[in-house]
Amino acid sequence: MGRGKGSLLESGRHGFWLGMLISIGSIFVVVTYVLYFQPCDFLSSELCRSGTHIIRRPVPVAVVPERTFTDDEITARAVAKDVLSRRWNERPPVAKIAFMFMTPGPLPFEPIWHEFFKGHEGFFTIYVHASENSTVERKSPYFTAREIPSKKVFGGRIDTVDAERRLLARALLDSANMFFVLLSEWCIPLYDFNYVYTYLMNAETSFVDSFEDPGPQGRGRYLDKMQPEIRPEDWRKGAQWIAVHRKHAIIIVWDHVYYNKFRRFCKPGVEQGNFNCVPHEHYIPTFLHIIDPAGTANRSLTYADWSEGKWQPRSFGKDDLTPHEIMKMQVIETITHKTSEQPAATERAPCMWGGKQHPCYLFARRFKPDALEVLKEILPNIVRSPL
Ligand SMILES: *[C@@H]1O[C@H](CO)[C@@H](O)[C@H](O)[C@H]1NC(C)=O
Ligand SMILES: *[C@@H]1O[C@H](CO)[C@@H](O)[C@H](O)[C@H]1NC(C)=O
Numbered sequence: 020m021g022r023g024k025g026s027l028l029e030s031g032r033h034g035f036w037l038g039m040l041i042s043i044g045s046i047f048v049v050v051t052y053v054l055y056f057q058p059c060d061f062l063s064s065e066l067c068r069s070g071t072h073i074i075r076r077p078v079p080v081a082v083v084p085e086r087t088f089t090d091d092e093i094t095a096r097a098v099a100k101d102v103l104s105r106r107w108n109e110r111p112p113v114a115k116i117a118f119m120f121m122t123p124g125p126l127p128f129e130p131i132w133h134e135f136f137k138g139h140e141g142f143f144t145i146y147v148h149a150s151e152n153s154t155v156e157r158k159s160p161y162f163t164a165r166e167i168p169s170k171k172v173f174g175g176r177i178d179t180v181d182a183e184r185r186l187l188a189r190a191l192l193d194s195a196n197m198f199f200v201l202l203s204e205w206c207i208p209l210y211d212f213n214y215v216y217t218y219l220m221n222a223e224t225s226f227v228d229s230f231e232d233p234g235p236q237g238r239g240r241y242l243d244k245m246q247p248e249i250r251p252e253d254w255r256k257g258a259q260w261i262a263v264h265r266k267h268a269i270i271i272v273w274d275h276v277y278y279n280k281f282r283r284f285c286k287p288g289v290e291q292g293n294f295n296c297v298p299h300e301h302y303i304p305t306f307l308h309i310i311d312p313a314g315t316a317n318r319s320l321t322y323a324d325w326s327e328g329k330w331q332p333r334s335f336g337k338d339d340l341t342p343h344e345i346m347k348m349q350v351i352e353t354i355t356h357k358t359s360e361q362p363a364a365t366e367r368a369p370c371m372w373g374g375k376q377h378p379c380y381l382f383a384r385r386f387k388p389d390a391l392e393v394l395k396e397i398l399p400n401i402v403r404s405p406l
Contacts, residue, residue, distance in 0.1 A: 086247055095276045099310045102269050114197040116143050116219055117190035121172075121182055122204035124152030126162060127388035131207055131398060133159035139212045146190050148172075148182050177282050179259065179299040188272045191265070198222075200262040205334070205385035206321060207394060209349050214404035215381050218320075221373060225267045228257035228319035229304035230366065234359030240296035242284045249280055249305060257304035260321035260384070270310060277306045318354040318370060322380035325357070336387040342397050348383050349401070352376050378405065 088096065120126060126147070136143060136159075145165045149155065150172040157163045167189045172178040183201060190196050198219040208215065231254075232238060241254045263271070285296040307315050323332035335344065356366045370379035386394065 089248070089276075091276045092248060095274060096310070098273060099270045102266050102273075103311055103314070105266065107264070107266055110197060110220075111195045113141055113195055114220060115141070115193070115195045116216060117146060117193070117196040117199045118143055119146045119148070119183075119186040119190060119199060119201050120204065121148045121179075121186065121201060122150070123172075124149045124155045125388075126155075126157070126204050127391060128204070128207050128386065128394070129157060129159050129162055130391065131394055133161055134399070135208045135212055135402075136161050139216070142212070142216060144190065144193055144196060146186050148186050150178075150182060175287050175297045175299075177286060177298050179297075180278070180281065180302050183259075183261075183299070183303075184272050184278075187263075187268045191268055191272065197265050198262060199265070199268045200320070200382075201260055202321070202382060203260070203384060205387075206260075206382050207384075207386055207398070208381065208402065209322065209345070209383050210378070210381055211402055211404050217404075218372065218377075218381060219262065222264070222316075224314055224316045225261070225263040225307070226318060226320045227261045227263065227267075227304055227307055227315040229255045229308060229315060229317040230257065230356040232256045232356075232358045232360075234361075234363070236295065236359035239359075240285065240301065242296075244284050245280045248277055249309070253305060253309050254301065255304035255308045256300055257317075258319045258321070258323070259299040260319050260382070261303055262320050262381075263303075264314075267307060267311070267314060271303060271306065274306060277309065278302065316371070318368070318379060320379070320381045322348045322351070322383040323385065332385055334385045334387050335390055337389045337393045340386075340390055340393045340397065342401055345383070345397055346401055348380055349378060351379050354379050 118132075126132070136145075145161055147162065147166045148169045149166050150169050157165070167186065169182065169185070170178070172182050186201065187199055190199055200219070210218075237256045238251065238254055241249075241251050243251075281298045281302045285298045285301060287295065287297070304315075325332050327333050352370050354368050354370055356368075358364045358366075369376045371377070
């Protein structure tokens with residue numbers, strides 16, 4: 020019987036080990052299931068739908084390995100991340116707008132801007148970068164002695180970007196400046212100061228024109244040498260006339276990594292292929308697209324009429340200016356971007372502000388100096404706040 024007892028014991032042990040084996044096997048199956056499938060493939064709880072997956076399906080090996088950033092890029096990104104994540108809603112007691120004028124010297128529409136600023140002292144600061152002549156006499160007290168130390172600007176070269184950064188840096192010294200608007204001597208305001216101030220101070224983004232143009236005047240100006248920092252898919256085109264929040268102004272003047280790539284590889288005649296590269300149409304749109312793509316509205320606040328298809332937008336002189344012409348600019352609420360390919364593609368987007376469609380443009384260019392008298396008559400009757 021001993022044997023029988025023994026075999027009973029034996030078979031009991033067999034049963035135990037079999038049980039263990041099955042248990043381990045099922046644990047293995049469960050673990051494998053949990054690791055390799057998302058439980059949410061089968062469950063549909065709120066937790067799963069809200070995307071709070073605790074265990075994720077292993078990510079398939081990427082075809083293109085994630086790029087390792089250079090030391091310089093890490094530094095640039097670290098500083099940008101910190102600046103962008105500060106609590107910017109805490110404004111200085113009186114927040115100001117920096118109006119930065121870029122001109123060779125003259126400011127033909129000084130009287131119009133004088134009217135625009137009148138009565139709003141303390142809410143703006145004017146900076147003038149006069150690249151050719153800093154001795155031009157200003158008539159308006161708002162513009163007197165507002166020139167910053169400037170350098171000559173050769174159109175189309177990095178000098179234009181340098182002048183923009185010079186203005187931004189100078190204006191950043193005043194910690195009350197919260198928004199920074201770049202204007203040219205050909206610009207006029209389309210609305211009154213109150214509307215411009217409200218529009219900018221309550222904006223959720225900066226206003227930098229930016230779009231993808233696969234054509235010769237867009238991607239055609241990109242050079243592979245700009246890699247790895249600037250990838251072709253990050254290349255953007257836009258207009259020079261920016262209006263940026265303080266946080267973007269800081270990272271623009273601080274940047275040297277991306278700026279240096281433009282300095283070296285984006286200039287007229289640098290190489291067959293991109294000999295038309297003008298840094299001021301690409302640097303800030305591309306840089307902000309890389310560092311803070313959601314931070315800009317991808318549109319400029321300065322109207323320009325490109326319908327003539329020339330290198331410069333249409334210039335409005337005294338003979339072709341009517342109140343109707345200016346009002347047409349004021350009521351535009353949709354932005355249009357046209358690519359430079361053949362055939363050109365047109366992209367339209369509503370101009371959003373405060374969650375609703377609003378006028379796209381607060382300023383307009385270009386106006387010939389002879390338009391001054393007509394503008395002085397027209398503007399006071401139509402330039403006011405639509406709010
Ligand atoms: C600079 O201003 C002076 C006096 O207004 C003028 O005579 C001269 O032509 C100007 N120079 C340039 C380069 O515009
Ligand atoms: C601007 O374009 C970028 C893509 O470059 C996009 O991520 C961003 O959401 C756009 N901004 C707005 C306000 O639509």
